[in-house]
Amino acid sequence: MTGGHRRILVVEDDLETAGQLVEQLTTSGYQVDLATCGNDALHRGTTAEYAVITIDRMLPDIDGIAVMRQLRDDGIAAPFLIISALGEVDDRVRGLRAGGDDYLVKPFSFVELLARLEALGRRSDTVAKETILRVGDLAIDLISRTASRRGKDIDLLPKEFQLLEYLVRNEGRVVSRAMLLQHVWDLHFDPSTNIIDVYVGRVRRKVDDQQAYPLIHTIRGIGYCLRAPR
Amino acid sequence: MLLAKTLTSSTFKLALIAIGTFGVIVSAIFSYVYLSTSDYVRSRSDRSIMAEYMDLQGVYKQSGREGLIGLIRQRTSDKAFAGHIYSLADPSSAILAANLGEWPPAATAPSGWTEFRASGTAAERSGGPLMRGMINTFASGDRLLVGQDISDLDRFAGQIKIAVISGVSLIFLLAGVASVLVTRRTVGRIEQINATSRAIMASGLDKRIPLRGTHDEWDRVAENLNLMLERIETLMGEVKQVSDNLAHDLRTPLTRMRGRLEKAYHSQRFDEDAQVLLGDTIADLDAVLRIFTSITRIAQIEAQVRKEAFRTVNLVEITREVVELYDAAAEEKGSCLTMIGEGEVPATGDRDLIFDAIANLVDNAIKHGRAGGDVIVASETVNGAPVISITDDGPGIPTDQRDQVFKRFYRLEQSRYTPGNGLGLSLVAAVARLHGARIEMSDSLPGLQFKLWFPAPGT
Numbered sequence: 001m002t003g004g005h006r007r008i009l010v011v012e013d014d015l016e017t018a019g020q021l022v023e024q025l026t027t028s029g030y031q032v033d034l035a036t037c038g039n040d041a042l043h044r045g046t047t048a049e050y051a052v053i054t055i056d057r058m059l060p061d062i063d064g065i066a067v068m069r070q071l072r073d074d075g076i077a078a079p080f081l082i083i084s085a086l087g088e089v090d091d092r093v094r095g096l097r098a099g100g101d102d103y104l105v106k107p108f109s110f111v112e113l114l115a116r117l118e119a120l121g122r123r124s125d126t127v128a129k130e131t132i133l134r135v136g137d138l139a140i141d142l143i144s145r146t147a148s149r150r151g152k153d154i155d156l157l158p159k160e161f162q163l164l165e166y167l168v169r170n171e172g173r174v175v176s177r178a179m180l181l182q183h184v185w186d187l188h189f190d191p192s193t194n195i196i197d198v199y200v201g202r203v204r205r206k207v208d209d210q211q212a213y214p215l216i217h218t219i220r221g222i223g224y225c226l227r228a229p230r
Numbered sequence: 231m232l233l234a235k236t237l238t239s240s241t242f243k244l245a246l247i248a249i250g251t252f253g254v255i256v257s258a259i260f261s262y263v264y265l266s267t268s269d270y271v272r273s274r275s276d277r278s279i280m281a282e283y284m285d286l287q288g289v290y291k292q293s294g295r296e297g298l299i300g301l302i303r304q305r306t307s308d309k310a311f312a313g314h315i316y317s318l319a320d321p322s323s324a325i326l327a328a329n330l331g332e333w334p335p336a337a338t339a340p341s342g343w344t345e346f347r348a349s350g351t352a353a354e355r356s357g358g359p360l361m362r363g364m365i366n367t368f369a370s371g372d373r374l375l376v377g378q379d380i381s382d383l384d385r386f387a388g389q390i391k392i393a394v395i396s397g398v399s400l401i402f403l404l405a406g407v408a409s410v411l412v413t414r415r416t417v418g419r420i421e422q423i424n425a426t427s428r429a430i431m432a433s434g435l436d437k438r439i440p441l442r443g444t445h446d447e448w449d450r451v452a453e454n455l456n457l458m459l460e461r462i463e464t465l466m467g468e469v470k471q472v473s474d475n476l477a478h479d480l481r482t483p484l485t486r487m488r489g490r491l492e493k494a495y496h497s498q499r500f501d502e503d504a505q506v507l508l509g510d511t512i513a514d515l516d517a518v519l520r521i522f523t524s525i526t527r528i529a530q531i532e533a534q535v536r537k538e539a540f541r542t543v544n545l546v547e548i549t550r551e552v553v554e555l556y557d558a559a560a561e562e563k564g565s566c567l568t569m570i571g572e573g574e575v576p577a578t579g580d581r582d583l584i585f586d587a588i589a590n591l592v593d594n595a596i597k598h599g600r601a602g603g604d605v606i607v608a609s610e611t612v613n614g615a616p617v618i619s620i621t622d623d624g625p626g627i628p629t630d631q632r633d634q635v636f637k638r639f640y641r642l643e644q645s646r647y648t649p650g651n652g653l654g655l656s657l658v659a660a661v662a663r664l665h666g667a668r669i670e671m672s673d674s675l676p677g678l679q680f681k682l683w684f685p686a687p688g689t
């Protein structure tokens with residue numbers, strides 16, 4: 001069986017966008033296959049094993065969702081990233097996200113796509129069973145919903161804890177603002193203000209102030225990344 | 231329900247006025263007929279009584295009491311004078327000659343016209359035949375009564391009276407029933423038009439007023455309204471089609487454009503100045519895309535399709551989440567964001583959209599309110615209706631501009647230089663419309679209070 005966790009299937013009918021995606025994903029170290037229509041996607045999806053499949057909602061022959069459903073029925077377990085135009089983000093698409101997959105609204109930034117692919121790819125190969133997650137000297141207890149650094153408790157509001165948990169679960173990976181909105185607040189729109197930055201800023205003050213080293217890093221133009229110094 | 235509407239409708243009031251006028255005229259005509267008929271009959275009997283009286287008076291004057299007694303006796307035994315009554319009494323009221331048992335107790339006047347019911351017993355007195363007579367008291371003190379049985383006239387008058395009363399009542403009754411039926415029909419048709427209008431406001435332009443196929447004026451009104459709705463729906467559809475196409479056709483080139491810029495930005499082939507230029511261009515393109523997204527989103531909300539996804543949501547929970555999200559932003563501005571409300575304030579709607587609307591209002595309150603001021607967000611149930619209020623103590627919105635702020639891209643002079651695109655309140659208005667919620671803006675002295683009144687759940 002060919003494949004592995006760096007192999008991605010891109011289903012996209014617009015040739016230029018597809019070309020850009022393939023090129024940039026290849027540059028980022030992925031092995032990329034391209035399908036330009038639904039039938040092609042059905043064929044490729046069943047012949048190789050992919051870490052993630054990105055699929056455009058509007059395809060010339062079959063609806064992206066139908067393709068995905070068919071592949072699921074064929075026993076394909078790879079997570080799907082649905083790429084959809086805004087007007088098409090309906091309950092069906094939102095429902096899919098709840099089922100473990102993700103969606104992205106067109107037009108998107110490549111780094112956003114990359115961040116989501118990383119998160120999805122990871123989800124498919126590890127399932128965390130621990131109840132206490134650690135990054136550097138930070139420990140978060142998923143049962144008591146508390147966080148501490150070097151044994152010293154950090155006072156967090158419930159949503160602040162959820163945000164920190166999401167960052168910790170995606171340790172070392174870039175998390176975009178939209179991803180935070182979707183996963184922490186379950187919001188599927190962009191409030192188009194810097195509200196997330198302000199919010200993360202406050203969490204960062206609570207987590208990083210007067211510590212030996214910072215954990216939450218701002219990635220310009222994209223979002224945030226939580227990592228401990230090597 | 232329909233009956234209540236029928237009784238309060240203007241058609242019914244007009245019908246009542248018509249019935250009233252008609253009734254008064256009919257009653258007047260019948261009364262005139264009754265009065266003039268009885269007057270005519272009475273005057274005829276009066277003439278014959280008067281003639282008889284003159285005869286008897288003449289005899290009394292010529293031949294005295296004895297002569298009159300003789301005449302009366304002769305008359306009372308004469309068949310030709312049946313129906314006439316005679317009575318002559320002396321000053322002590324003793325009957326000298328009469329065909330009546332006694333002097334009628336009702337006839338007490340010394341002279342003039344009188345009417346009484348003649349009979350033997352007291353029980354019969356009220357039901358006996360009606361008599362009309364002329365009384366005169368002579369100089370000697372003798373009293374003479376000459377009269378006639380007018381019970382035929384009495385019966386006739388009674389019948390006319392019954393006919394008038396029952397006729398008028400019947401006319402009123404029929405007119406009343408007829409006007410209720412007619413009004414009901416009218417109100418029913420108007421109610422159909424109203425119900426369709428409400429359905430259109432609630433769910434969309436695809437509803438039509440049902441026709442009855444009677445080709446009457448109501449059907450013609452309904453037909454024309456339906457044609458108008460058809461036209462509006464077509465126009466709306468065309469507008470939507472254009473914006474949808476625009477949205478779709480622009481999306482692909484924008485995605486490509488952004489992809490190229492990003493590729494150039496990440497290629498590190500340019501010097502620092504060009505790099506900054508590229509970064510700024512991407513940021514501006516993103517701003518364009520966000521406006522574009524907001525417009526498409528508002529259009530999508532206004533298309534009302536999301537109503538199908540409505541479920542019961544707790545406004546307290548949503549406002550708490552918004553307040554939690556914006557707390558940090560308020561803190562940064564030195565403002566105090568407070569949340570009031572606990573437990574359940576259930577409303578029917580789309581959680582994301584309500585969140586978005588409240589977020590926009592809270593964002594506005596923090597941005598445009600007083601730096602270091604208070605912003606209070608409350609959700610409560612008032613008289614069964616769920617209501618969210620957002621209050622700041624900033625400069626507020628001038629009264630004459632309050633309707634304007636919901637227009638797309640509208641910005642107040644005072645906030646022209648704060649970040650924003652003038653679409654936030656349009657979105658709030660669209661969300662409110664979708665939910666059937668009422669927006670209320672008032673002065674909170676100082677500051678602005680924004681209220682969203684949701685319809686009571688289950689209505």
